[in-house]
Amino acid sequence: MIANVTSRRLGWGLADIEEATGLSQGFLRNELRAGRLPFRKFGRRVLVRDEDLQRYLHEGSPGNRAEERKD
Secondary structure, X not given: OOOOOOOOOOEEOHHHHHHHHOOOHXXXXXXXXXXXXXXXXXXXXXXXXXXHHHHHHHHOOHHHOHHHOOO
């Protein structure tokens, strides 16, 4: 048994991200395909590392940032 286990989550599945943030899985898949949200695949399972998710949520999607819009 591992004696020094932290409670910090290392990776998130799309359903987990949807539940935690309210972002739909369809939107998240589009972000993955566009390369805006880094991910890793393990078989059929898609996981987003916690630090990548935190960065993405902090910075937002590049296509949706107000300062980048050309209205």
